[in-house]
Amino acid sequence: MPGDLEGSIEPKRDDDLLGLGPISAIMTVATSLLASLRGISFTRIFSPWPPKSTSAQPEKLRPTAYLDGLRGFAAFLVYWHHHELWAHVPVQLVALESSFGFEGLHYFAALPFVRNFFHGGHFAVAVFFVISGYVLSAKPISLIHAGDQAKLAENLGSALFRRWLRLYIPIICTTFIYMTIVHAFGIWVDGLKPKANYFQAAWDWYAEIKNFSFIFHTGKVGWLSYNFHLWSIPTEFKGSIVIYTSLLAFSRCTKNARLWCEAGLVFYFLYIVDGWFCALFASGMLLNDLEQLAAKDELPAFFDRFRPYKKAIFPAMLAIAIFLGGCPAHQADVYELRKNPGWYLLSFLKPQAVFDVKWFFLFWASVLLVASTPHISWLKRFFETRFCQYLGRISFSLYLVHGPVLWTVGDRLYAAVGWPKDSRFLNIPQWVNAFPLPKTGPLGLEIAFLVPHLILLPLTLYLAEVVTRAFDEPSVRFPQWLYRTATPSSRPVRLPA
Template identity: 65%
Template sequence: MPPQSHNILESGYWEEIKPDFKLPAPARAAQWFLDLIRPAFLTRAAGPRSKQVIRRTAYLDGLRGFAAFLVYWQHHQMWAREAIAADAIFENAFGYDNQYYFAALPGIRTFFSGGHFAVTVFFVISGYVLSAKPLQLIQAGEYLKLGDNLASALFRRWLRLHIPVICTTFVYMTSWHMFGIWTSTEHKSNWPDELWNWYVEFKNFSFVFRTGGEPWFTYNFHAWSIPVEFRGSIVIYTSLLALSRCTRNARLWCEVGLIFYFMYIVDGWFCSMFMSGMLLCDLDLLSANGNLPSFFFRLEKRKKAIFYSLFVISIYLGGIPSHSLDVQVLKVSPGWKYLSYLKPQAVFDYKWFYLFWAASFIVASIPRIWWLKSFFEMRFNQYLGRISFALYLVHGPVLWTLGDRLYHATGWSRESHALPLASWINIFPLSKAGPLGLELSFLVPHLILLPVTLWLAEIVTKLFDEPSVRFSQWAYVKTMAPSIKS
């Protein structure tokens, strides 16, 4: 029967009425393909904006999407300007080595070199989201349901994270040999050798207990964070189960203790970020139930000042100079001398310590600052959130293929690419006038690059990302014992 065809005038929009008969297989295949490649802006919305219910944590989706865009933007900024070593400007403090650029100013620098900040935000959000349902069950004393929830989540997590990586890198790798596409990455002489190398790299790259080797995956360097996501997920699931029978205060103190351990005792910076997300989620759920420790109620009158302060601190710390691993460089960076003494002994790469606080503070402050929360709940940020994983995975291959050629065409050539891309150099030269990072010859290629990247991210979301969620759920149900299913 046609769905809900009554009250069409009152509803304010027409719903598509689906016919009772089935289309022929070729027609269904054609319809599926059109739905796959059709960009979101050509798709009719399900209804007016006012009728859409915004979830409690929708701002986290928007924040994740915006963070994914910052990663995209930083990688393009650095890639196009390799010839002038712009990373030494973007990733050093404003005024370091007498370099004064608008793009390096505190706060402003987030929009040019905020990629690392964005990744740490991913980790804190993941800790928050992964622990939300289990913490609800813990606080409600539903321990049997908690076991079921964690079993399902743990079974599905590796598949959900790695299937999109497998699919996108396989397609990217195959395109080199199928279409003869040149990229700066070293290619094998033939596809079978490439396939074998891809397999060997991926199996080691995706092994959760890997203790050595390079953290990079040749077929998508940006995917380094995916195994880290999985390891952080294991930390969350383990901690949830271990702390499930604790009292409220004991659980909160243990969460704080684990954060301290991972950041100040051992170099487990990413574990601290996941645990920070879990702690923030625990506190939010307790707050919603009016069950926060009394300490927090004493801060209620200063709530606005506290969270605005945390947001400002977050933006400043999120701009941590990261061009060098040497903390002595940080000590002579303007605005960072005294902050450099806060670095724990355990942390090898100091930037992760400051980014831990930056990411934790911004995730904590956004829902308490109404205009920030509203910004991340905007439709475009929600759209970015929906495709954020795919955007993270595809922006690199687009940059290394189409982007590399367009930048050469508008005047941003790289010496190492001059010979293989000689036919692209300066075929459409544009002015490099303007502040660093906003030159006309850099911005114009994004009239093509950004829509193409977003469009491919939509396709990957529909073709690999969303199906990976359904497949992992299907696999879990298929492997369940009959007694559990009933």
């Protein structure tokens, strides 16, 4: 998912203006575009090694670096979950997406707590949304606390101006390249209908992208044919709008009134209407507000009564989060959930408004995880490790590329090692059982499943690194430049009456 932490801080301005003649304006745009890509070369983009820091001293982690690591680790869980579901046969999928003992199926991968490492993709997406709500609101909330309404208006205006470009530029670029490669080389992809010619494929791609990128449609827009994993990006943009408008609406409220309004939004989205994703964003905003108040020792008096129990509260929150994060997801219906051992009584907690029952429990799981992590030292340190920080840096690109790699290279490798699928026998028979491997081992950790990742994981991480350099990082810089260019260098001293 996008690295929202960088986008939460306003960039320095320059004196670029658009009040120039047509030729000068075009030259200015071209020059600034090139400037936004400075330091980018084919060598750097395609180098297999992460960029080295220019400083001789190790880079100091910022206070919220653990959120980068948490987002990166969550992106890896999405990668792993999708591969588990793609490789295994239907009866195994039921076991992976259900609780331990469902319909007499007893697998290690389905055990409580353990199942998050095999089935954690849904949990990860919920965590993405809470983190986004947290980091998108970080700078505006600090300005609200400071009472700086003019800078708040500037910050929210800049953020809203840049957000669509930040999210959709990498999507447009990567799906176009994937579409072109699939058509140019005649690559068969399961579920992807071949087109008569390239122009037809390009037109269909354009028609899908333009509809996909418009979040205010009145009908249902289908998933992208060239990357259906990206269903969460329009949801991300909708949640961003919720954050920006809510912060503006609550900016003049008193502290307690603002907190009540934020909590009321969470309750409305989760219990009154089926707006689980908005509840996740709003909860991230509420958590950030509370954390900033706690740092200044300005929390409402209500929280004082919990201070003596902090050492017990946060580990308990983490344990609840990990258990609820393994909510069975085989069916959306609450009656199906009740058939899963350990979830019968919990199923009665689901509000009437929520259609897909898993998102109610994943809401609480993700909120409790994000809230408890900074207060559990060993967990925070884990997400601050170089491995998790690296995953956090490439998390959005990893989310973008892991599907295309899975559907092209992965599908063929799984066919080669002996995973059965009718479509493979029909369309890529030359790959089927080319290098059969034994399927011995626990479900989800079979030899025939793990060995292909000796190729798939490095390839996916490499392509994620390339996409980060080529599209993700420029998609942060270019909207910043565009906003600076489209607005005057002087800032308003106060809000208009």
